[in-house]
Amino acid sequence: MRIEALSLALRPRTPWEAIDLGVALARRTGAALFLCFALPYAGFALAVNLLLWGQPAVAALVVWWSKPAFDRLALHVLAQAVFDPGLGWRRAFASLRQVPRTGLVAALTVGRFDFARSFHLPVAQLEGQRGAAARQRRALLDRRARGAAVWLGVVIAHFVVVLVLGADGLLRLLSPQGGGLSLRLTDLFDASGALTPLYLFNAAVILADCVLEPLYVAAGFTLYLSRRTDLEGWDLEIAFRRMAARRAAAALGIAAALVLAGVLPEPAQAAASPAASAERKAIDAILASPEFREREAGREWRRKGEPDARDPPAPGAPVDLSFLQKLARVLAELARIFAWFAAIAIAGWLLYHAWRRFGWPARTPRAAPAAPPDVLFGLDVRADALPADLAAAARARLAAGEPRAALSLLYRGALAGLLRDGHLAVRAGDTEGDCIRQVAASAGAPLTTYFARLVAAWGRLAYAGAPPPATEAHALIDDWERHFAPPPRGAAR
């Protein structure tokens, strides 16, 4: 192949760029490509549908199955177009008789299910490879580009669907009866149904193929060219050839050949050519020069018994599998990190669900802060702010005609006592009733009853301005002493 005659700019491309190049190539080739594919294909499809009249599903299957044969026409035109940008449709059409038939049987049998069909087609059609050689070649090409080639097929199939659906929509819009294509798969196998929608469906698929199949073949072809450029360094070769032509320097030409031969993998075709042995001799001559024979002696410390990585392995020595150990260590480290993350995630998940289900564990009064609050219900309840003999002070206030002060003292004293004994843990929203319930939960019945009485008396005074009767006030003071007053000094407890 005269790669210097290619009309495409050869350079390393990603598979997607290569596919894009194919679309550009198809557009440039234009009528020559589309007519050369569409006329034979549409004619064949029409003939099949007429021959198998009444069986649209079978006709559709036959047409679909035969499509690889027509792909060859498109590739034949494209292969000429890359060398001849001005290829007209007449010339292209006239050249279709020379389309090679290599591998046609395979393409129409097992090859029909090749998902990278357009990518593999040049191997059979342009390289003329068959059998094991073709398989080997395809495997080499597939190593980097198969994914893109398969996705190309998937994308084109989707575009076919889009065009068919578009045709369906157009028919439904324009048809006065509101008919459309039969897009239900079951209709294809229902002999009793109306045939018109099915044939319209076939026609839509064929028309979509006429537009998209040449693009598919062109994109697969440029993907193939791109892959070969990568494999065989066509771009470098072309660059060197141009340099050689410009400088006309023989030495440089040899160097280019050497570099190509040394750096790049040996191309399949080049290995078979007679020039290869001459190049090999030149390479050997270069490698025999003194520059490649330099020796350097050195000394270094080495632990006894430790093999040097630079030593060639002794014949028969076991293969060094220490990298496996390192790999295992890395994997173990990764697994450890993953296990930690998993453990934290599981613990978080469990906590979250426990919280959702049970709420936070309720704080018991015992778990209340060790230091009781200083102010409660607007009252100073610090022990040192209260008189030493609270009951006596309360009686004195009562005698002085200050029942509110007396009751306030009692109430403060009771709160301080309950806080001290851990019967109370007051939150912002707690009312007097909540406090009574807390006391009832942790203290005995007599203390609860007394506290409820005291709170009721205090509530009447605070919220209704009604002081308790004197007898009730005295009774409250007496009972306060019983419940809260500290035992006399020296008394046995």
Added chain:
Amino acid sequence: MPLSEEQVDQARRFVASVREQVALAVIGQGRVIDEALVALIAAGHVLIEGLPGLGKTLLVRALARTFDGGFGRIQFTPDLMPADVVGHAIYDPATGQFSTRKGPVFTNLLLADEINRAPAKTQAALLEVMQEAQVTIDGTSHALPAPFMVLATQNPIEQEGTYPLPEAQLDRFLLKLRIGYPSHADEVAMIGAVTRGRAGDQLAVDQVRALVKPQAVQTLQQMAAQVVTDVAVVDYAVRIVRQTRDTPGLAAGAGSRGGLALVRAARAWALAAGRGHVTPDDIKAVALPALRHRVRVAPEQEIEGRDADSLLSDLLGQVPAPRQ
């Protein structure tokens, strides 16, 4: 003028006896009975929500039975018209005059069963009556007998074909009561009471004695109005209502009518508990039924499974109680 202790005690005993009578028929729903009585004492209307078969209608029937006044019942249906509720003027060919036929709202206790089954127009007619306590038929205003109380029921499930009450109309109800399932022991007692020597499945209200005259209820309502409410307690109620407007889980908070309802219901609660003054505990006791229908839960909280009651309970724990 503050109530004397004798008056308060009399009121407490009176309410307790009514409660006892209602509890003979409605077993295991003590809290709901208390709240319904509070609404009656506070001269408010109640919306009762609960699953079918939990005694919503029975509660109202039993309450009406203890009450020696008029009792009317309207079963709300999609084709119910406003005139079916309030009444209408009809031409009498014999006399050649239009005569007024008063609707079922002219009573003391009105059961509006399944209020959300009637269209908005009919609901609005009833809610207007609740607000105004009078009916205008053919240009003439007719005052409703006092006391007048509406007990509307609705079912929280079966939303098919219903007309949910809008927030503005829900606001007219003083309290919204929720009837839940009774406890195991109460359910056993209730089934025993219904099946013993009876053929049908109707819960009998015939053992409930009539205790209350309409005038007595009016007196009770006037007494509730005289229950002392300290400014600190009113402040507490207002702080709770204002907090509903700033709580992130609530999409809409209660209006000022919410605060009014809170204080009115708390006064009745205090009277029923035998106190002539309101304490913060009374406010807290009625906060859920008085506010649950006046707030709207944010959608994300509903997705989390929270309802108005749980959000309001959290809120009550956060609003500092008054410290006297």
